[in-house]
Each structure stands twice: as structure tokens, then as C-alpha cells.
Amino acid sequence: MADSKTRQIKVDYLARVEGEGGLQVKIRDDQVQEVHLRIFEPPRLFEGFLRGRHFTEAPDITARICGICPIAYQMSAVHAMENACGASVGGQLRALRRLMYCGEWIESHALHVFMLHAPDFLGYEDAIQMSHMHPELVKDALYVKKVGNEIVSLLGGREIHPVNARVGGFYKAPARERLNELVERLRWARDATREAADILARLEFPDFEQDYEFVALSHPDEYPFCEGRIVSNKGLDFPIEEFYDRIEEEQVPYSTALHSRIRGRGAYHVGPLARFNLNYEKLSAGAREAARAIGLEPPCRNPFKSILARAVEIIYAFDEALRIIEQYEPPPEPAIAVAPRAGVGHGCTEAPRGILYHRYRIDGEGIIRDARIAPPTAQNQKIMESDLRELIGRNIGDDEEKLTLKCEQAIRNYDPCISCSCHFLKLEIDRTGGPDPT
Amino acid sequence: MGRKHPKPKLAVWKFASCDGCQLSILDCEDELLDIAGAVEIAYFPEATRAVVKGPYDISLVEGSVTTPHDAERIHKIRRASTVLITIGACATTGGIQALRNFTEVADYVRAVYPTPQYIETLSKSTPITDHVFVDFELRGCPINKLLLLELISAYLNGRKPVVPEYALCLECKRLGNTCVMVAHGAPCMGPVTQAGCGALCPSYNRPCYGCFGPKRTPNTGSLAEWWRHHRDMSEEELVRAFRGFNAWSEAFRRASEAHEQTTMK
Numbered sequence: 001m002a003d004s005k006t007r008q009i010k011v012d013y014l015a016r017v018e019g020e021g022g023l024q025v026k027i028r029d030d031q032v033q034e035v036h037l038r039i040f041e042p043p044r045l046f047e048g049f050l051r052g053r054h055f056t057e058a059p060d061i062t063a064r065i066c067g068i069c070p071i072a073y074q075m076s077a078v079h080a081m082e083n084a085c086g087a088s089v090g091g092q093l094r095a096l097r098r099l100m101y102c103g104e105w106i107e108s109h110a111l112h113v114f115m116l117h118a119p120d121f122l123g124y125e126d127a128i129q130m131s132h133m134h135p136e137l138v139k140d141a142l143y144v145k146k147v148g149n150e151i152v153s154l155l156g157g158r159e160i161h162p163v164n165a166r167v168g169g170f171y172k173a174p175a176r177e178r179l180n181e182l183v184e185r186l187r188w189a190r191d192a193t194r195e196a197a198d199i200l201a202r203l204e205f206p207d208f209e210q211d212y213e214f215v216a217l218s219h220p221d222e223y224p225f226c227e228g229r230i231v232s233n234k235g236l237d238f239p240i241e242e243f244y245d246r247i248e249e250e251q252v253p254y255s256t257a258l259h260s261r262i263r264g265r266g267a268y269h270v271g272p273l274a275r276f277n278l279n280y281e282k283l284s285a286g287a288r289e290a291a292r293a294i295g296l297e298p299p300c301r302n303p304f305k306s307i308l309a310r311a312v313e314i315i316y317a318f319d320e321a322l323r324i325i326e327q328y329e330p331p332p333e334p335a336i337a338v339a340p341r342a343g344v345g346h347g348c349t350e351a352p353r354g355i356l357y358h359r360y361r362i363d364g365e366g367i368i369r370d371a372r373i374a375p376p377t378a379q380n381q382k383i384m385e386s387d388l389r390e391l392i393g394r395n396i397g398d399d400e401e402k403l404t405l406k407c408e409q410a411i412r413n414y415d416p417c418i419s420c421s422c423h424f425l426k427l428e429i430d431r432t433g434g435p436d437p438t
Numbered sequence: 439m440g441r442k443h444p445k446p447k448l449a450v451w452k453f454a455s456c457d458g459c460q461l462s463i464l465d466c467e468d469e470l471l472d473i474a475g476a477v478e479i480a481y482f483p484e485a486t487r488a489v490v491k492g493p494y495d496i497s498l499v500e501g502s503v504t505t506p507h508d509a510e511r512i513h514k515i516r517r518a519s520t521v522l523i524t525i526g527a528c529a530t531t532g533g534i535q536a537l538r539n540f541t542e543v544a545d546y547v548r549a550v551y552p553t554p555q556y557i558e559t560l561s562k563s564t565p566i567t568d569h570v571f572v573d574f575e576l577r578g579c580p581i582n583k584l585l586l587l588e589l590i591s592a593y594l595n596g597r598k599p600v601v602p603e604y605a606l607c608l609e610c611k612r613l614g615n616t617c618v619m620v621a622h623g624a625p626c627m628g629p630v631t632q633a634g635c636g637a638l639c640p641s642y643n644r645p646c647y648g649c650f651g652p653k654r655t656p657n658t659g660s661l662a663e664w665w666r667h668h669r670d671m672s673e674e675e676l677v678r679a680f681r682g683f684n685a686w687s688e689a690f691r692r693a694s695e696a697h698e699q700t701t702m703k
Contacts, residue, residue: 045535163639164644
């Protein structure tokens, strides 16, 4: 029989995240011994079967890594292929890509902020339960999410795995009138998000400042979606082509997702908080106003406030979508011609959860010879583990249920997408006291 | 426990997949609260922490079986479910990850992971119906959420779901699209692919890539012959055309294997 210090917590499957994973924590004598994010999402081996496929197939195939952020995969893939072939997409086609990405950020962020993360702060099991006490908030949130999806559907045919993006641009460019039809709904949903942000600002945030290395894309003129250099608040500043020179991946036995770290340094933080901190000046005036009003200022080092950063980014995405639609003129051709040539191409875009890097080597016939993909959740694994270690250490006296909830909430700060990362969660806290039995 | 629930209990299960098909439920923004009113969402970890014990009236299964553990788990789910419906190409035909089925899976594992021995995976990605009895298979990569709503309401009302089994071409014609194959010679999978998406690709001026899988009695040989004749497609291109998101469906598998054998002659 274990002594009075021995306690055990088990949550078999972390909810309200995308994919399958668990958490295993070992506590001995009130000291955190080990924190393992266990990812048991079955490996699907995309980098394996991409070999031998045609370079034009990569956007549609890699979209299937993740149903939540297919645009991110399509955009990283098309940019990597264009990079390999020496092509560059500009003008209205580039603007349409940003518009489609706005739709994905709105849809994915609204889902996470209101349906997956807010219930943690307000003490509900899910958004449906939350809708009984906060019916207007949930209804508005669903509307915001729907309008994001409408952008994606209009440009791509459907919300999930849209069919219109291709290497070189699009299969079909939308008519001006079709985009104009969205404007009124975009404005309404933007204002609804602004009001909802005031509610989010009143949530209770644990005091949990961490000294992160934030990593995000940075572009001279705009809040980053598809292009830019990779920068950090601790001096990183390199072109995307150097991704694997600066970032290394390691495999751990308890995860089917590779762990990323900055060579010679360690864990880093990607996602909305990183983007917000590193690109604040590039936000629209309206998004900056919203950030100020809800008390979110760069640098924000509290991961629990990522929910506010997401809300600000939703507002930005609406502003940017409205700007793009206002300036839209249908391009002469829906795509530029991209002929294959042997070489290596790199693409890095800002998925809702952070930077998503693709690298392909293709031959002269356009056949993929090698593929490597670094998804945001894999890059955030180490930082999630270090947050949990710190959080559990600070709250070691809490009962198991409370501690479990805190851990889950801390993991959801990163909106982990395990389907992506594996290319996540079961909470097991094993507390022992006294001598180590092994 | 054991109390009779007034509302039917719905459970959503995940196997190897991208989460997109179950996200379709959350993408029913206008209908979601009504769905939650009509059924008890008893198990749906992507959306809720709450877990209601089985048995379940309707189980929706997303994803394919790719690990020894999952091959066991699906039997437990079947035993706990009155009606089991697979949603999407992974659950119904093995999905894009079934491309491993045509090769040596260890090569793929080595291509992705530096320490392959940590990875436990089966040599094949297989549809749910290879393991347990399935009441209905909803096609698509991803599924069409409107067909999912139709399916759930049909089961709730004890009627047969109205889900098309004919070719995508019929849907495309009804929309008045110009045929991308006849007019532009595009290699469209429409003639052999089941309808249901709303003929999206041809509506966006691109050929269908077969994400709803084969229609009933598809003539893949005739289609391939047309492509070869009119587009001068190589055997390698024909293999890739049938080896997509439903590569392990019987009709597309036979077609791709036939062309692969030709390339090896």
C-alpha cells in the first residue's frame, strides 16, 4: 500500500482538441519528475507516399493531413512548388490567397476560441452546455465561424478540403459581385467578434508569464500569411530556406509526432501569440484598437491569453478580407503557368496554429522525390510540456480534478491539432511518495 | 446508470484521419444546436469533455484502421452501437493513407521517422467494413455535411436515407456545367465517381479527382482508354489518377493495379 502522498490521476483521452493524445505526468514527493505529451494519433506517413506523386498533386494531398486547416497545407505546398519551379504569384491572385487564408483563420479561431477554449474559462464541458447560459455568445460565435467558412466555400467550393487552389493560382477566379455579396455579413460578424472580445477580456486569466522564444513569419508590409522571414523575439531572423539549418527535430518513444527545437537553444512558441507579439504594428488599426481595449499588449507572455490573441486575429482577418474585397479586380487568368524543373522548393505559411513548413525535392518531370513537413503542433510540443511542468509545479497542492482541468486548459492554449502534428490527449498523473520502487 | 435516455445517443469515433469529416458536424453552424436538441451527444471528444456511457443508438466512425490497437477497438465500438455509420473516404475505403497498401510500409516509416522501431503500424490501411458490419457508408473526402444531416434525420425517423449512388456526371449536368472532359479534354473522374459533392471540381473548371469514390458499376477501363486516346496519358499517370483518396476501393484499386502491371511489362 502506497503512503498518503501517492495519488494518481488519469484522463484517458484529451477532449476538445483535434486528434488523439494523452498526458502522462510523474510526481514524486510533490516534485514533478516527468511530463510526457503522448501522441498516439496513428501515423499516416504522408512524407512517404508523397514520393512519386506529381508536384501539382501536393496541395490536395497534403490538405488531407488536417481537416481543420487544409488551406494552410494547400498554401505551404503551392508556395513550395512555385519556389522550386522559380515562379512567383502576385497581384490579385496573391490577394485571393490571402483572402482564402482569412476565411480559414476566422473559421478555425472561432471554433477554438468559443467552442473549445472558452468553456474551460467559464466552467463548462462544451459549447452546447455553454449555450444554455450564454445563448447569444454561442449563436454569434457560430455565425462568425460560418462567415469564415463562407469565404472558404466561395473561393474553394467547400469548407473542408476546398478544390480551387492550385500551383500557380486558382482553377477559377471569383466574380466581383460574388465577393461583394459577402461584405455585409463580414461587417456584421466583425462587429460581433469585437463585442465578444469584450466578454473574453473579462475572463479570469491565471498569472502565468513565461520567458518564451516566440517564432513567427515577418513581412515588411503586412501581417503574415504566406510570405516572410522567420523571426523571433530572441534574435532569430532567417529566410525560410534555412528552416532545417536552424530547427532540428527529434523523435521520442511516446509520440508519433516529431519534437522540434531551435538548434543549440531549445523549445520555442509558434501561433497567434507569437504572431501578435512579433507583428503587432502590422495589424489593422481596428485590430490594434480591439487589442488595446481588451488589455492585450505586446509582449504578452501569458499563454492563457492566447484566446485574446486569437480574437484579435479574427478581427484582423475580417478587416483584411474586407480590404481585399474592396480592392478586388478579377485577374486576367486564374493562374500563371508553372513548368516543373528539377530542384528543391520551400514554403512556410502561418497556419492558424503557427508556422507550417514544407520542403519538396522534385525532378525535371515534376515528380516529387522527397518531402518534409513541419506542422505547428509538432513545433509546439516541447513548449507545451514545459508549460505543464511549470503549471503542475505551481499547483501541486490542488486536488486531481482541479489539476487535470488546469492541465487540459494549458494544453488547449496551443489549440493543438494532433492530426496535424502526427504526421494528442490522455492525462495520466502518477504521483508517488517515498523511495522510488524501481 | 442503465436509465433509459429520452433522446437517442450519438457517438463520434476517430481512427486514422484528418478530423475533417467529424468537423463537418461542427460546421453545421445553423443546425448544430438543433442537432444537440434532437440527439444526446454522448461521445464526441473533439467537441466535448462530457462522456456518456454506451450503448449508443448511432455511432459515426471516421478514419481507417492502421494500428493493431485500432483493429481491436473497432469491435468494442460495434458491440456498443445499434447503428454504425462510417463517415468519409478513410472509414469507407481506407483513405489516402491506404497508398501504403501498394508498397512496403516500412519504407514509408523510414522516410518519416528517424527511429522507425518506435512506430507501431499495420502494413495496410483498411476500411471499417473489413473489420465489422457497417450499416451505412457515407462517402467523400470530406463528406458533404448536408448528406450527413440527411442521414442522421433518416435514422432518427426510421426511413431510408436519400443519398445518390449514381455518377457525378448527372449532378454536373443538372448544374448546367460545360463538360470539362468533352470541351477541354481534362482527365475528369466524374464518369466513374459517385455523386454527392455537388460536382464541385467541374464547377470550378477542373476535372473531378474522385474523392467520393467509385459509383456503382464504374467502367474504369473505358474511361482510361478515352484518356489514353484523347490525352495521351501515360500508364504512370493512369495509375496516379486511380490512386487517390479512394485508392483502396475495389474498383479503383483494380484499375490502378492493371495499369501498374502494364508499366512493368
